Amino acid sequence: MRIAIDAMGGDHAPHAQVRSALAAAADWPDTQLILVGNQEVLSPLLGTEPPANISIVHADEVIGSDDEPVRAVRRKTNSSMVVAGRMVKEGNADAMISAGNTGALMAVGLLVVGRLPGIDRPGLAPMFPTLDNVGVLALDMGANMDAKPEHLVQYAMMGSIYREKVHGLRNPSVGLLNVGTEAAKGNELTKEAFDLLQQAPIHFVGNIEARDVLEHKCDVIVCDGFSGNIMLKSIEGAASAIFKLLKEELMSSWSSKLAAAVMKPGFRKVKKRMDYNEYNGAPLLGVNGLVVKGHGSSDENAMKTAIRHTRAAIDNGLITALAEEFSRKE
Amino acid sequence: MRIAIDAMGGDHAPHAQVRSALAAAADWPDTQLILVGNQEVLSPLLGTEPPANISIVHADEVIGSDDEPVRAVRRKTNSSMVVAGRMVKEGNADAMISAGNTGALMAVGLLVVGRLPGIDRPGLAPMFPTLDNVGVLALDMGANMDAKPEHLVQYAMMGSIYREKVHGLRNPSVGLLNVGTEAAKGNELTKEAFDLLQQAPIHFVGNIEARDVLEHKCDVIVCDGFSGNIMLKSIEGAASAIFKLLKEELMSSWSSKLAAAVMKPGFRKVKKRMDYNEYNGAPLLGVNGLVVKGHGSSDENAMKTAIRHTRAAIDNGLITALAEEFSRKE
Numbered sequence: 001m002r003i004a005i006d007a008m009g010g011d012h013a014p015h016a017q018v019r020s021a022l023a024a025a026a027d028w029p030d031t032q033l034i035l036v037g038n039q040e041v042l043s044p045l046l047g048t049e050p051p052a053n054i055s056i057v058h059a060d061e062v063i064g065s066d067d068e069p070v071r072a073v074r075r076k077t078n079s080s081m082v083v084a085g086r087m088v089k090e091g092n093a094d095a096m097i098s099a100g101n102t103g104a105l106m107a108v109g110l111l112v113v114g115r116l117p118g119i120d121r122p123g124l125a126p127m128f129p130t131l132d133n134v135g136v137l138a139l140d141m142g143a144n145m146d147a148k149p150e151h152l153v154q155y156a157m158m159g160s161i162y163r164e165k166v167h168g169l170r171n172p173s174v175g176l177l178n179v180g181t182e183a184a185k186g187n188e189l190t191k192e193a194f195d196l197l198q199q200a201p202i203h204f205v206g207n208i209e210a211r212d213v214l215e216h217k218c219d220v221i222v223c224d225g226f227s228g229n230i231m232l233k234s235i236e237g238a239a240s241a242i243f244k245l246l247k248e249e250l251m252s253s254w255s256s257k258l259a260a261a262v263m264k265p266g267f268r269k270v271k272k273r274m275d276y277n278e279y280n281g282a283p284l285l286g287v288n289g290l291v292v293k294g295h296g297s298s299d300e301n302a303m304k305t306a307i308r309h310t311r312a313a314i315d316n317g318l319i320t321a322l323a324e325e326f327s328r329k330e
Numbered sequence: 331m332r333i334a335i336d337a338m339g340g341d342h343a344p345h346a347q348v349r350s351a352l353a354a355a356a357d358w359p360d361t362q363l364i365l366v367g368n369q370e371v372l373s374p375l376l377g378t379e380p381p382a383n384i385s386i387v388h389a390d391e392v393i394g395s396d397d398e399p400v401r402a403v404r405r406k407t408n409s410s411m412v413v414a415g416r417m418v419k420e421g422n423a424d425a426m427i428s429a430g431n432t433g434a435l436m437a438v439g440l441l442v443v444g445r446l447p448g449i450d451r452p453g454l455a456p457m458f459p460t461l462d463n464v465g466v467l468a469l470d471m472g473a474n475m476d477a478k479p480e481h482l483v484q485y486a487m488m489g490s491i492y493r494e495k496v497h498g499l500r501n502p503s504v505g506l507l508n509v510g511t512e513a514a515k516g517n518e519l520t521k522e523a524f525d526l527l528q529q530a531p532i533h534f535v536g537n538i539e540a541r542d543v544l545e546h547k548c549d550v551i552v553c554d555g556f557s558g559n560i561m562l563k564s565i566e567g568a569a570s571a572i573f574k575l576l577k578e579e580l581m582s583s584w585s586s587k588l589a590a591a592v593m594k595p596g597f598r599k600v601k602k603r604m605d606y607n608e609y610n611g612a613p614l615l616g617v618n619g620l621v622v623k624g625h626g627s628s629d630e631n632a633m634k635t636a637i638r639h640t641r642a643a644i645d646n647g648l649i650t651a652l653a654e655e656f657s658r659k660e
Contacts, residue, residue, distance in 0.1 A: 187476045209567075211566045225509075226509060227556065233539050233540035234540040235564050236540075238568035238569055246597075262586060262589040267579070270572060
């Protein structure tokens with residue numbers, strides 16, 4: 001299998017990208033890692049004898065984190081991200097991974113790779129941590145801000161297929177993010193979506209409140225991209241606030257400082273378990289090829305995690321399964 | 331001033347309601363506390379010599395937490411909550427407080443007390459904790475699930491007036507809950523609202539991301555009731571998850587158990603600071619009278635906090651100020 005990596009996108013690019021590719025090349029000899037980016041920059045980083053299953057595809061432009069997504073994708077046609085997308089589109093790679101500008105990657109998915117037939121809106125689907133360490137796939141986390149009820153149904157079906165194919169779950173449960181558990185709760189969107197989800201060919205378990213998402217009440221949770229982003233960033237903000245306050249408290253006396261020293265590894269563990277970035281590699285579900293988002297701050301390990309998840313998705317024929325399901329619905 | 335208290339609503343009713351009224355009656359002799367509920371139940375709780383500034387108004391029905399809000403308010407016309415609402419409507423009380431069924435209290439506000447002229451949708455406006463302990467007023471937290479851009483403008487104006495009148499802030503800053511800080515970010519609702527908020531007679535500071543709400547980036551934050559609920563419950567869920575995980579970690583070895591004992595008061599302090607329920611007494615802004623929601627689990631102290639905030643709102647002429655502002659706009 002061939003995985004194109006946008007070697008220039010992300011806070012730690014290109015180093016983290018190159019190092020993770022080298023590590024992946026060693027671990028998985030069946031995988032061809034294609035680093036897309038500036039040849040002059042990348043080549044020296046690979047060393048004098050790069051492994052046979054790593055190659056470079058030259059691209060001389062870079063889409064920055066401040067670039068306006070759609071305009072950047074349209075104009076910077078020789079950027080590392082767009083070139084990687086084109087490789088997927090043209091069948092020269094089985095997947096692409098980028099830790100660059102999220103909006104631009106969505107635009108690459110839509111404008112370069114294109115939608116899967118039968119899908120109206122692709123959805124970005126990261127894994128959220130849960131207390132039992134299993135995790136929940138949440139979509140859409142911001143590919144499309146507004147959604148119609150039928151889009152939520154497509155998210156639900158795509159999420160189910162992903163959990164089945166890539167994580168091996170049987171009959172994954174799907175919940176609808178809502179403000180209460182009763183069927184009649186919610187806004188116009190969720191009320192209509194609730195009825196449609198009940199009829200959809202999925203294992204729908206009803207409404208899930210935002211406070212219960214981390215409790216693993218379902219394997220897939222669906223919502224519009226705006227609400228999803230609010231949830232994701234609220235959790236992030238709350239976690240950051242709590243750890244700041246704890247730090248203050250712990251530094252307030254010598255006895256608590258001592259206790260803090262003892263507890264430091266435990267704190268770090270909890271912080272890590274709450275970090276949804278730990279499950280790196282969120283697929284953009286609904287595009288006609290595998291487009292995977294690594295978080296912007298991905299280091300070498302995080303990038304390698306994204307590569308591992310991408311391999312699993314390729315190995316298990318995710319895109320074919322999605323295409324089959326939705327072509328049937330056309 | 332006269333404050334009607336729904337003595338039968340809430341997890342700890344009627345005891346917490348009666349005890350908080352007794353405490354408030356002692357602290358604030360200028361305030362008449364009117365306990366609305368079953369005379370036979372309440373009377374013995376007041377003791378043989380209740381203070382002169384406490385009275386009981388009999389109501390023989392109770393709206394339960396499982397009652398369907400609108401139906402309950404329409405049918406249980408002699409319930410403690412509806413009777414308290416009627417007292418506000420008819421000028422027999424300057425405010426009402428209830429820790430009962432939230433949806434029913436919204437319905438009492440709309441159907442019994444009625445809207446302020448010039449307001450389309452009332453908004454529920456609790457205070458959120460912030461890291462600097464100042465807090466941010468957030469609305470709407472669920473009175474109306476769907477909102478139009480002009481409703482967000484009304485929320486912004488009402489929230490500003492509340493912060494000015496009740497908390498004494500000069501020129502309070504107003505933010506729009508959104509998925510990014512740039513003007514063009516968001517869904518259809520927030521994009522349109524952004525433009526309207528820029529023209530509104532408020533101190534608008536632009537978009538605020540959910541992760542920054544606890545950082546006190548503004549004094550008032552506005553959003554539709556659905557997003558607001560998602561934010562509120564995500565923060566609640568994240569806090570609960572983190573404290574669960576920390577507890578697990580702390581119980582995992584003898585040294586950490588020891589450390590945990592030392593840190594317990596600090597933990598409790600952080601938990602308390604993160605608890606938006608600590609700022610008890612959320613006004614339902616936009617109804618033609620002061621209707622205040624206490625959280626369902628209010629104990630005596632929480633109820634007394636709600637009474638204190640309600641006093642401040644009456645003292646500072648909140649409803650008159652709101653009425654003046656919006657009648658001008660008619």
